[in-house]
Amino acid sequence: MSVSPPVLELVETPSLSVELLRAAVARRPARPGEVPRLEVRVRSFTPDPWQLALYREVCDFPADGFLPLPFPQVLAAPLHLALLNRPEFPYRLLGMIHVRNHIRRYRRLAEGASLSVHAWVEGQREVRQGRELDLHTRVEQDGELVWSAVTTMLRRLPGAGERPREERPAGSTAAATEEEALFARSRPSPWKVSEDTGRRYARASGxxxxxxLHALTARAFGFPRAIAHGMWTVGRCVAEMGEAAEAPALTLTSAFRRPLLLPSRVVFQTAAQQDGAVAYRVKSEDGQSHVMGQLSPGASSDGVDAGPR
Known part of the structure; x- marks a missing residue:
């Protein structure tokens, strides 16, 4: 029976840029490997007002005295990278793809709140394109759970794309038609996403x-132009939803479908659903969907937020 590595206890959040540099020079095998349970914790810190101001500006959130719904994800990102940079983690961090995000907020957080953050990764599952794994995050204030998230990452592996595709479910075409019908009555809100969006969000998020950052640096990784941060797109969507995103308890789900190239012209759409939920998506002018998700009132725990035993 393998023994899990000890919890990494930090007195402050690490530098995200330093963790990215560590990831850039790391040498890890490209083959599948076991993902052990890895944990990191920061017991007390207060969000940086300057960083928060930059985040509000680039995502268009008002300065209302509270942390925007997705902002704790930004705070936890350095901890996530610190986990994935640990020598026990079998894959290179660069090349991991953020595919889904699930956020729960149990109550609104004042911008000067003292918080503790506990993050962990454990296990993986095989998918057609490689391996998926979940990064879990718990944010507490005075010992009370106030925010949590599950961040799903994909690691493509050599030969994964050569696996036979699963047969398309019989109802997939109908589901696409239903999606279009869902948003058919929505009034599209056009966005002009500028070329410098990635650099501006980088300053806010680290x-x-x-x-x-730039088309030149993005091409080295196979992209024709720079791409927007997925969590910038989510943050901008939440800001656009206004009062619906200001309720004390909320659940936000997001699925990242295609990279959003910079610059771009896209449309943002919402559609009311049952029980006060709001579906949302961002589509390009040629009809490709970049992000789709749902904002729902309430944040009941179903065990996903429980920390490792």
Whole structure:
């Protein structure tokens, strides 16, 4: 029976740019490997007002005295990278793809709140394109769970794309038609996403991954132009939803479908659903969907937020 590595206890959040640099020079095998349970914790810190101001500006959130719903994900990102940079983690961090995000907020957080953050990764599952794994995050204030998230990452592996595709479910075409019908009555809100969006969000988040900064650096990773940070797109969507995103308890789900190239013209759409939920998506002018998700009232725990035993 293998023994899990000890919890990494930090007195402050690490530098995201330093963790990215560590990831850039890391040498890890490209083959599948076991993902052990890895944990990291920061017991007390207060969000940086300057960073928060930059985040509000680039995502268009008002300065209302509270942390925007997705902002704790930005705070936890350096911890996530610190986990994936640990020598026990079998894959290179660069090349991991953020495919889904699930956020729960149990109550609104004042911008000057003292918080503790506990993050962990454990296990993986095989998918057609490689391996998926989940990064879990718990944010507490005075010992009370106030925010949590599950961040799903994909690691493509050699030969994964050569596996036979699963047969398309019989109802997939109908599901696509239903999606279009869902948003058919929505009034599209056009966005002009500027070429410098990635650099502006990098200053707010600390995520200076080269795929987001310039076309030249993005081409080295196979992209024709720089791409927007997925969590910038989510943050911008939440800001656009206004009062619906200001309720004390909320659940936000997001699925990242295609990279959003910079610059771009896209449309943002919402559609009311049952029980007060709001579906949302961002589509390009040629009809490709970049992000789709749902904002729902309430944040009941179903065990996903429980920390490792």
């Amino acid at each position: 995520d200076y991954n080269p795929i987001h």
